[in-house]
Structure formats: C-alpha cells, structure tokens
Amino acid sequence: MKYLSDQMLIEVYHRAVDLQLDSAFIELLRSELDHREIRIAQVSA
Template identity: 45%
Template sequence: MTPKEVDRAFRGPDMRNLSDEMLIEAYERALSLNLSDDFIAVIQSEMERRALTVTESLAN
C-alpha cells in the first residue's frame, strides 16, 4: 500500500462525516489529552485536506 492508501484506510469514511467544527474539537481534545501522535496526525491530515487551521493558542 502507498502512504496515501494507508492514510485513507486508517482514516476511514467516518472522519469525512465529521463537521469542520467537530474535527477541530477532536483535534483540540486529542492535544489536551496527549493522545497518540499517530492519531493526531490523522486528524491533522484531514484538516489539511479541508484547508482548516487552528490558531497557535488553541493548539498549545
């Protein structure tokens, strides 16, 4: 599998069903709970796909 295929398989269809607001909230919570870097990377990948950004104050 290519990296893109692995990303798609890991992300699955459910990530695309989240609203932008819910995706950002999931990202913020994942950071605050110190969840796995891999999980956070999947969320970031979806946010990049949607051209969403989070301000530094929220990300730290």
C-alpha cells in the first residue's frame, strides 16, 4: 500500500466498492485510508 499515492488509493477504493470486490479487500483499503487520515464520503455498497 505504501507505493500508492493518496489519489490512487482513493480511486482504487471507489473502484473496489463499485465492482463489489471482496469485503476483506475493501476493509484493507479503508484501514489504509484511516491510517493516512484520508476522509472520503462513504460509498454505498
């Protein structure tokens, strides 16, 4: 995850939710967003 820019991480998160990927993967992305203190609007799954 450390190789992703903040913008790329946000894009990957939104894309993962849109594609309804594995919930564990989405949670991993959310954890990284929290770790970086990036706040984004919740996306309904």
